[in-house]
Amino acid sequence: MANPIDEHKARLLEERDHLLQQIERLREDVKVELEFEADEGDPELPEREKNLALLATFEERLEEMELAIEKLKDGDYGICKNCGQPIDPERLLIVPEAQYCVPCKTKLERRGRR
Ligand SMILES: [Zn+2]
Incomplete structure (x- = not known):
């Protein structure tokens, strides 16, 4: 029988990788939008604000995941x-x-x- 802690750990690591990828993509998007902003004015601004908000949410979740992964190592997960x-x-x-x-x-x- 698999150890449930190992399962949690595998899930956490997997989800963290997934989240990291999403964060990378969002960061790229936000950067690209910044470059275009100067020429095109404001039409992309709501999209950018949305992405920034999403990015903040993801980063917060990533932080909690890192904490949980630390706890798994310490055994008090x-x-x-x-x-x-x-x-x-x-x-x-x-x-x-x-x-x-x-x-x-x-x-x-x-x-x-x-
Ligand atoms: Zn409680």
Whole structure:
């Protein structure tokens, strides 16, 4: 039987590579759009802003993935950063880089919205 941690690790590494590729592509797009901007004025601006926002989201996710990969190495992967309880494996399947269990995440998001 495969070790679930190994599976998580493989998934994380795979997703990280995928994310890195997307980030590279977006960075290229943003750069190209910058070069065109001077001549063509503003029509591409909303597209560029969208790409920049997307890029920021991806980079944030990448950072969380790097953290999760570090945790895998340390052996404390899948432990909630807030309450120290194991994170629901179902959740880790969907969000392999999850840092918080569902109750803590919900609490934190609510607090963040206020
Ligand atoms: Zn928690």
